[in-house]
């Protein structure tokens with residue numbers, strides 16, 4: 001009898017899992033997001049990051065994992081710090097924990113406070129600049145690294161945005177390091193950008209379900 005009851009229970013749980021997965025599929029397509037690294041989740045908890053901010057950072061981190069894997073595949077001769085890109089993507093907007101109004105409106109205060117906030121909460125200094133450069137890559141273009149550009153690009157393509165000026169700088173940088181013409185680099189970038197932007201609507205819908213406060 002106990003066995004029959006537990007089998008029935010297992011059947012119900014399976015149905016429930018199926019129904020929940022179906023609802024998720026209808027709302028968000030085939031979106032399967034990677035979890036943020038535990039060290040970063042710990043920092044976000046310490047600064048009391050709002051749910052919308054955590055969701056956004058998870059999305060951009062997930063896209064950055066895809067972007068860096070594609071970059072490694074398409075340009076195997078390119079050397080860059082993959083870990084820095086991933087940490088940068090997972091933390092870039094952390095300043096919005098202090099300025100949550102910038103989650104729904106424009107504002108640059110989060111860029112100013114972000115690096116300091118990360119440093120105070122134990123992140124290695126070499127990874128803190130992305131909280132500023134993700135939005136200021138054009139102002140700091142003299143010293144900007146490929147890692148900063150990849151974080152900035154991930155923060156655009158997750159929602160389907162293609163920013164021409166950013167892509168020009170990124171392609172020029174990759175082309176220079178790989179001995180290609182920038183237009184050749186752009187064709188390759190453009191091809192895999194399409195595989196990322198096709199899920200933009202599902203990502204936007206997924207993020208929107210999380211409250212700003």
Ligand SMILES: [Fe+2]
Nearest residue numbers: 060092093155
């Ligand atoms: Fe962002």
